Amino acid sequence: MVDTTEERQLREQQLESWGRLLAGLSHDLKNHLGIIRESGGLISDMVEIHGKTLDPSLADRLLKAAATIEKRVAIAADLLHHLSSFAHRADSPESSVLLGDILREEAAFLQRFARMKQVELQIEAEEDVVLITSPTLLHHLIYRLFLFALEQLPVGKTLTIAVRKGESGGKICFYAGESALDRELPIIEYSNTLQAIAGAVSMQDGQIILEFC
Amino acid sequence: MVDTTEERQLREQQLESWGRLLAGLSHDLKNHLGIIRESGGLISDMVEIHGKTLDPSLADRLLKAAATIEKRVAIAADLLHHLSSFAHRADSPESSVLLGDILREEAAFLQRFARMKQVELQIEAEEDVVLITSPTLLHHLIYRLFLFALEQLPVGKTLTIAVRKGESGGKICFYAGESALDRELPIIEYSNTLQAIAGAVSMQDGQIILEFC
Numbered sequence: 001m002v003d004t005t006e007e008r009q010l011r012e013q014q015l016e017s018w019g020r021l022l023a024g025l026s027h028d029l030k031n032h033l034g035i036i037r038e039s040g041g042l043i044s045d046m047v048e049i050h051g052k053t054l055d056p057s058l059a060d061r062l063l064k065a066a067a068t069i070e071k072r073v074a075i076a077a078d079l080l081h082h083l084s085s086f087a088h089r090a091d092s093p094e095s096s097v098l099l100g101d102i103l104r105e106e107a108a109f110l111q112r113f114a115r116m117k118q119v120e121l122q123i124e125a126e127e128d129v130v131l132i133t134s135p136t137l138l139h140h141l142i143y144r145l146f147l148f149a150l151e152q153l154p155v156g157k158t159l160t161i162a163v164r165k166g167e168s169g170g171k172i173c174f175y176a177g178e179s180a181l182d183r184e185l186p187i188i189e190y191s192n193t194l195q196a197i198a199g200a201v202s203m204q205d206g207q208i209i210l211e212f213c
Numbered sequence: 214m215v216d217t218t219e220e221r222q223l224r225e226q227q228l229e230s231w232g233r234l235l236a237g238l239s240h241d242l243k244n245h246l247g248i249i250r251e252s253g254g255l256i257s258d259m260v261e262i263h264g265k266t267l268d269p270s271l272a273d274r275l276l277k278a279a280a281t282i283e284k285r286v287a288i289a290a291d292l293l294h295h296l297s298s299f300a301h302r303a304d305s306p307e308s309s310v311l312l313g314d315i316l317r318e319e320a321a322f323l324q325r326f327a328r329m330k331q332v333e334l335q336i337e338a339e340e341d342v343v344l345i346t347s348p349t350l351l352h353h354l355i356y357r358l359f360l361f362a363l364e365q366l367p368v369g370k371t372l373t374i375a376v377r378k379g380e381s382g383g384k385i386c387f388y389a390g391e392s393a394l395d396r397e398l399p400i401i402e403y404s405n406t407l408q409a410i411a412g413a414v415s416m417q418d419g420q421i422i423l424e425f426c
Contacts, residue, residue: 011224014349017356018231021299021322025292028325029242032289036249039278039285043256046278050271058263062275065252065259069282072252076245079238086234109234112241136227143230 012093015136019090026083033073033080040069082108089135096132099163099170099212100125106139107161110146118155124162129170131212133197141197142172145208149174152183169213180206225306228349232303239296246286246293253282295321302348309345312376312383312425313338319352320374323359331368337375342383344425346410354410355385358421362387362394382426393419 043066047059054062085105107123114121142161149159153176162173174181181203194200199212256279260272298318320336327334355374362372366389375386387394395416407413412425
């Protein structure tokens with residue numbers, strides 16, 4: 001006794017509310033990081049200006065600590081930038097997207113899973129492709145295929161996810177150089193997801209190909 | 214031609230993948246903040262130790278900047294802590310939760326919406342209630358009711374969201390002191406959500422009551 005329309009509406013609302021909450025949170029975090037960055041910069045400036053009155057080794061260590069702060073703030077701000085884009089995507093059930101944008105956004109999140117498995121993750125998106133699709137569903141599907149590819153890779157390998165132009169659309173390829181990805185794809189599980197984003201998954205020459213037309 | 218079971222499964226998978234990606238991201242951000250905190254602490258320590266060799270006003274300003282960094286890191290870490298809990302909830306479609314925990318977690322996100330409207334948000338959860346429900350659906354519903362209450366409040370008011378023990382369960386009340394919340398509730402929109410979390414929404418004496426049994 002479930003109304004499918006209601007069910008779908010609820011899912012969209014739920015993702016939308018997640019998206020808004022996360023967008024707000026990442027905005028707040030950015031503000032805090034901004035103030036941290038300013039304070040770090042202020043410390044560097046003060047040490048530079050008063051450098052001559054300071055013990056050189058103390059000045060050096062203060063500058064190093066301030067530089068560490070600024071470096072880490074920059075990395076964290078970059079992650080938050082991706083979180084923002086990711087969160088804002090949830091507001092649009094279907095929209096025109098660049099495959100490369102979607103992929104780069106998500107890679108910020110995927111890097112840590114790769115790192116934990118000691119696999120290097122590379123993104124190639126020089127050829128970008130415009131697509132009308134559900135960005136959150138696409139994110140979800142990339143995540144699943146990424147995990148599936150990662151599972152098959154031994155430590156120390158590189159996994160590349162690449163956007164390529166197709167004949168009548170575009171595709172995302174997951175490949176690992178000499179290590180062929182050849183385990184059978186769990187296609188059925190994705191049938192409905194794929195239907196919704198109008199893509200097709202296949203294995204070709206040790207690559208996982210997600211194709212859109 | 215939509216399979217409802219598949220649809221529901223997809224929604225659960227999607228929320229789960231969001232949850233994992235976010236949990237990973239918040240973990241990474243915490244690490245960066247940890248290093249920023251350490252560097253800030255190091256700067257304070259160095260200034261304290263070498264205080265006598267420094268110009269007092271320079272030492273003072275360095276300590277202030279380091280204190281600002283440590284304060285902001287603490288606030289950001291607290292937000293991330295809530296993001297983690299929030300993200301981990303998405304892994305469990307249905308589980309035993311404390312209403313107060315759910316509410317406090319979400320309040321970290323809601324504060325900024327209240328602040329933007331210049332409304333003060335207060336959370337009361339001294340009486341906590343255990344409930345078996347879908348935490349993400351509950352989060353979603355609290356968010357919608359919060360927005361609905363917020364819309365009705367003039368600038369400068371306080372909105373309180375409180376957990377109370379009920380006769381045979383618990384309830385969450387949204388109220389605003391002398392400003393009665395009395396606009397008609399958009400009940401229908403929530404019917405399916407409510408069914409899923411087994412709650413009931415009503416208006417009583419200018420309060421919005423979300424009741425569970």
